[in-house]
Amino acid sequence: MATVSVQDADYDTAAEIAAMTAGRTDVGAVVTFSGLCRDDGGTLDALEIEHYPGMAEDEILRVCAEAEARWPLQGCRVIHRHGAIRPGDNIVLVVTASAHRVAAFAAADFLMDYLKSEAPFWKRNRRRADAPGDGGWVSPKASDEAALDRWR
Amino acid sequence: MATVSVQDADYDTAAEIAAMTAGRTDVGAVVTFSGLCRDDGGTLDALEIEHYPGMAEDEILRVCAEAEARWPLQGCRVIHRHGAIRPGDNIVLVVTASAHRVAAFAAADFLMDYLKSEAPFWKRNRRRADAPGDGGWVSPKASDEAALDRWR
Amino acid sequence: MKALYFAWVRERIGIAEEELSPPAGVATLADLMAWLAARGENYAHAFENPQVIRTALDRVHAKHDAPFAGAREVAFFPPMTGG
């Protein structure tokens, strides 16, 4: 039931919500998560996101199937972008729908935690020419591993 | 910082997300929750939502302030509709923004739990003329009270 | 003091709001509900089970043992079901 896209194009959150709920009267709760490219220090030109084509889609679908096995979902949609992402731009969208809010929230939260740690994407900071330092590959965060423990 | 609306008009989730993130590069995560009017049995004409004008806005603002005290939020927006809501239509929107996903998710989840139990709104089922039974006021759910315990 | 009634409390009483002038000795919200319940069958029906009624003073949730002196607005309503 889940639908997964890995693309360099941007996405339209409203269109994704509409696609999940249009013509239905059994959906009680829709949760969306959007991950955006931050540039706290004003030094980032772009985030470059590399992925493993084929495996990226497969892994996200596998994580969605796990979420659907855990919670009664009526819809599950994930879009993950790759390529050069500018500060303020969208990176990843998760949309979940369920009759009740607890399932929709938990599933979206779970999906993001697992996407972070299991889907084959790698981020690199491309710094502005006038910024000090050399950017480089983003390191995984210990807090992301800790977040996974909530679901085990 | 929170913005709260109690209105009979519908809302536009995409516009609310855009208003919270436009021109910013410090937002890393936006979570939205939309509550929709369900009609599982096909017997509902509309949900009629009564509210306590003035107190409804004040209580939601109070709950938002509580969320902002608990998590580092960059934005907090709540829209709660009143009046006659048809099956499939929107009832309530919560949008939270933060640098990191854990805060955005937790705050939206918390806000919905507290809105359900503390904001002065009351739902009544108006059944279709051909439907059996007499509809009537919706009873609070024990599970909503249990959900609050997660935050205590 | 203005009293507001909502949802089935309003329906049972038959009005949405009214001015109240409770006598001396009626001090808490619990007292006020007992005094109202004695005003007629409609009030008795609305307040037949006072422990399920939620109360607010000047648009802030208040417990039944709260004194209402000084409040300009008191409200009585069933448990909330918004969201």
Add this chain to the structure above:
Amino acid sequence: MKALYFAWVRERIGIAEEELSPPAGVATLADLMAWLAARGENYAHAFENPQVIRTALDRVHAKHDAPFAGAREVAFFPPMTGG
């Protein structure tokens, strides 16, 4: 068997993919990394700390002690940082 390299593993080795024909006795992914590391400075640099490298067989995560016999595609990459 096709080998794919991603992110800094790819950068250190200098190529994104290649065909591998490991000798008999190289059976697990750990064996394969040790064999690759001996192929030159670029490989040695990529696999200098093999415990941080993640591995996949035919696009499914696999542990280092997994045998790769029968796989058509093996991949080596750093810990993921998507989402």
